[in-house]
Amino acid sequence: MQFNPVTGDVLTKIIEIVGSENVFTEIEHTEQYAHDETEDLVFYPEAVARPNTSGQISDLMRLCNTYKIPVTPRGGGTGLSGGALPVKGGLVISMEKFNSIIDIDERNLQATVEPGVITEVFMNAVAEKGLLYPVDPSSKGSCFIGGNVAHGSGGPRVVKYGTIREYVLNLELVLPDGEIIWTGANTLKNASGYNLTQLMIGSEGTLGIITKIVLKLIPGPSQSLLMLASFPGNEQACAAVSAIFRTGVIPSTLEFMERRAVEWVIEYDHFQFDLKDDAMAFLMIEVDGNDLEVLFAECEKINAVLEENSCSDVLLAETSAQKESIWRMRRTMPLSVKSNSIYKEEDTVVPRSELPKLIHGIKDIGNRFGFESICYGHAGDGNLHVNIIKGAMSDFDWNTKLKQGIREIFELTVALGGTISGEHGIGSVQREYMDIKFSRAHLDIMRGIKSVFDPNGILNPDKIF
Amino acid sequence: MQFNPVTGDVLTKIIEIVGSENVFTEIEHTEQYAHDETEDLVFYPEAVARPNTSGQISDLMRLCNTYKIPVTPRGGGTGLSGGALPVKGGLVISMEKFNSIIDIDERNLQATVEPGVITEVFMNAVAEKGLLYPVDPSSKGSCFIGGNVAHGSGGPRVVKYGTIREYVLNLELVLPDGEIIWTGANTLKNASGYNLTQLMIGSEGTLGIITKIVLKLIPGPSQSLLMLASFPGNEQACAAVSAIFRTGVIPSTLEFMERRAVEWVIEYDHFQFDLKDDAMAFLMIEVDGNDLEVLFAECEKINAVLEENSCSDVLLAETSAQKESIWRMRRTMPLSVKSNSIYKEEDTVVPRSELPKLIHGIKDIGNRFGFESICYGHAGDGNLHVNIIKGAMSDFDWNTKLKQGIREIFELTVALGGTISGEHGIGSVQREYMDIKFSRAHLDIMRGIKSVFDPNGILNPDKIF
Structure with a gap:
């Protein structure tokens, strides 16, 4: 894809849409939008916009689609696969102002939220009403629910309560051409056409920008x-x-x-x-x-x-x-592991009975490649986070040989019936391993779906594929 | 789409793929494939094939894709929206020989089945091992699990256990061009690319033919x-x-x-x-x-x-x-309602607190249009089956005015936050009501997805859209 820069003209139009106080171009302000929680990655956007209505996002998307400017939607910035990083520059749309819990509907055990609501804030709000929203990733204190939807998030209670996939009923979505649709209905069942709600979950902001989320709630255990x-x-x-x-x-x-x-x-x-x-x-x-x-x-x-x-x-x-x-x-x-060493985190997942073979294999691969790994995670789901620690590994080996070691870990994961990400997503950093899991025919279908939503490829480019 | 007939040449090739004993063209044999449980509909296929391997289905799809022959996959034939009917003629692929429970994996609480396994047979097989597969539509004694996946089936236990959507982990799928892929992984979580498994659920056999299904099981309550x-x-x-x-x-x-x-x-x-x-x-x-x-x-x-x-x-x-x-x-x-009157069944679903307004409205619409309705269903999910009884309605009114009455029922359903099918699907008979729920932009996205999988439109044509 050939993209265009955010010119002065375009910037003027962006400012007209969201107001100058909600547009940043200076490095001192854009720096915080240039990284997430993924190790080592920094990509500066040309501009950051902070809209606060679906209409503003629609206008921004229409503008960027016309001018072929890359757009990267951003939630809480806690991602571990670089999914929110503007790797092609362009405009970052920060969802930070979409932070309203619109409704907690106790009669239907449903809630409607904006995507910039912090997960823990929402959990506490529903808990006050004796209800449970059980999707609590480690970063619940700072991640946004919109980002959780985009990544198909899990957390430690998936084993009993399922991932966020089981709680999202309906999404308001701005398409790359500026059209606004609701993907589903506010119902527990829906057999009316292709399920775009489920397709959006885990699509990492590459198909549309989520602007409202209807969630299922359940009675909380006491x-x-x-x-x-x-x-x-x-x-x-x-x-x-x-x-x-x-x-x-x-x-x-x-x-x-x-x-x-x-x-x-x-x-x-x-x-x-x-x-x-x-x-x-x-x-x-x-x-x-x-x-x-x-x-x-x-x-x-x-x-x-x-x-x-x-x-x-x-x-x-x-x-x-x-x-x-x-x-x-x-x-x-x-955080303890991450803040005390150079590391890389991989998000392996297998059928849970294969966990012993997985961890045995990971340690064996580490021995052969000379790296230490610290493993923990959601064993009930067969989901093991593998933190590869640089330790005594030379810079040269770390920068060159390690990729092959990671490849072998994913090859093992897939051979055991698993896949290359359980809950962190592919984003930017796992793209190079997609061939281990997916055939060309499979990738062609995914790329085709991307083109249906986003024919100009402006939305979160160079992610997943 | 312009389709071609099943010529003698094509029939010879079909027989080469599946054997002459598995190909029917005479009306006495094709009659049972010409209808399902939907009221009033009969469409004869030009030919019926009964393959028993994914490879045979791949060969059939490649053949029909080359010759632009419509293909309609068929499960147990218990559908209530005409989804399995060959409305454009062509080839029906009956999945009746895919009736093997390949594996019940007690270590991972998973099972792998072929799509032609009868739902109740599978439920009993896992119950013998103390496990539960809770997706039991009314037709469980004769419907196929593959059809359940294609329709996103529910049943009376969705309110606690969820629809089939929460139990399907992975699907083997034959694409219209004959390619075979697995849509996901045999894991409880998967954040690796677009979730084609979820996209297939409820797609009513319009995107690919499911040939293996990996299902999640749970411990059964005693x-x-x-x-x-x-x-x-x-x-x-x-x-x-x-x-x-x-x-x-x-x-x-x-x-x-x-x-x-x-x-x-x-x-x-x-x-x-x-x-x-x-x-x-x-x-x-x-x-x-x-x-x-x-x-x-x-x-x-x-x-x-x-x-x-x-x-x-x-x-x-x-x-x-x-x-x-x-x-x-x-x-x-x-069955009691269906076998004793001319009727039409509609599958309304709303947020459950709206049920009183829904049933009040349905009766009111019935009074205005002169029809009796018999309502029952999965109230915990807000899903009400509305059986419209012909009763004293004249043939003329039944054939002309009734459509407007049904349209008003669906308009009410959508106005209450619901949608036009909870678990029966759109198939052939609800297509004309899709405009009530879906905007043009939304339908364009769905049609685009259809084209990505099936550019020649041969697979189950004239369904959903």
Whole structure:
């Protein structure tokens, strides 16, 4: 695609649409829109606009479509695959002013929100009404719900409650030519034509800009119990994961953490934790519901399976302080790893019974390529985040050989029935691995769909493909 | 689109692909492929093929794509919108030989099936292993899982367990040009490119032919309790629906039946039921789980809400015979209505709190146009099946004025935030109402997607659009 720059003329028109106070072109202001939480990437936009209505976005899209100017929509900037970065320059449309919870409809257990609402703000708002919106990625304190939709976000409760895909009922969408449509209906079922709502989820802002979101809510459970189980090794912990489901209990959370991940949290966050010598890996298992007796019985069932599966110790968190402490350990883990080393994070996902083979293979590949990896993640979903640490690897090896190591990790993931991203998306950084999972015919279909929505290719270019 | 007939040359090639014993052209054999469960429609195919491998389907598609012959894939033939009918003639590909349950993977709670497996056969197979596949449309005894995927099927347990959309993980798909792809991965999460799995669900066989399906399973609940609540009127029963959810309990089934629907089952199926004079409408409410005490407590909460909402009587089915009897009444209702009158069934869906307005409006429209309607359905999802009975309506009015009445029902449905089909699909018979719900820009996007998959438009032509 051949794009044009944001000329003075175009800038004047952008200012006419959103007002000069909502347009930035100076580096001191555009800098914060030039990166997200993905390691190493910086791309400056030529201009940033902060619209606050669908109509303004429609006008901006029509303008940029006419002048063939790349447009990159941006949520909270917490992405881990570079999806919100303006790699071709052009205009960033920041959704930060779309921060209104329009309606929480208690009769239908639905809510309508703007895409710039921070996930945790929304969760708290519905919790005040005794309701649950269970999609809480690690970045819930700063990510936007719109970005969560664009990435098909998950988080630690997917294992019981599903990803955001199960909560989005309807989307208001601005198409690249400026047309505004609602993708679905505010109903729990919809068998009327192709499901554009589902197609938008996980499309990473390449097909249209989401301007309103209708979400399903559910009654919140009033009780939960949390167990922390330790194991003599990674593979034993991973093997216990699929065994747990045979109890008939579906945990609300089932997270894996290897020992090194816990050590990093202890070391860098001064976290108080009695790390036993023989605890080489952990499973964090939560059950929730409305009846504490039932939950204790579920924990007993799970405990029996853990004992049959090499578990060396189980801590049942009895107080909310204990629970909170374990959750804090898990929640600070990503930042703890990220802020203390040069790293790359990969987002592998496999059928959960294949986790032992996956983690064995990852460590084996690391040994061959000379990198350390710190693994943790949503084991109940078969979703393992692999943080590759530069450590003693030379700059040369890091910049050249590592790609091959990552390729081998993804080849293993796909060979085990999985795929190259569970919840972080392809964005900019995983594009080069798409050939591992997708045939040419498959990619041609995806590219064709992109062209239907965006024939000039202006919307978030050079992402996914 | 200009199509070509199935000539002798083409027929020879079809026979080469699937064998002469699997090709029908005589009316005595093609008749059963000329209709489904939709009222009044008959379209004969020029030929029927019964392949049994993806490779054969690939060869058939390549052949028909080259010769521009329409292809209509067919499942169990239980559809209610004419989606499986060869309205342009050509070749019907019957999936009846794809009837193998390939694998039930108890470690990952997944199964791989061929699309011609009968839904109930599969449900029973997984139930034997203590697992649940909860997507059970009324036609579960004869419909195919492939057809369920193509229509985004629901059934009476969607309210707690979701539609088939929440259970399909991955699909093997033959594209119109003969290419074979897997749409996703066998994982619970997938953030790798556009979600073609979800796009295929509900696409009514217009984008590709599904040849394998990977499904998510869940642990089955061991206990259930069933209540039948009666109300003095339709609107009171419908108003109680959204109130029930405010108890924090999500029923596993929440069905509405108006008195006339029950009367028809009593009259035509000789069903034994003590129909009280003041029972003008019913809610059938089931809760399920593993702890009977918890379920009794849930029923008490629901009962309290029912009493606050004009409920005149609640029957708690204590024995499995009682439960089975109530379920049988609900399950025979569609056939009871259909086999005893000329009728048309519409599949309305709205946010559930709008149900009272919907049913009030439907009756009002019926009064104005002179038709009787018998309504029942999945009230917990806001999904009401409206059976329009010819009764005393003249043939002339039935054939001319009725369309306007149906149009008004759908206009009301859409005005209430709903859409024109909840689970039956658009197929052939609802196409003329698509303009009520979809703008030109929206339809253009859908048509564009169709062209990406099927540039020659050979696959299930004249459906949806």
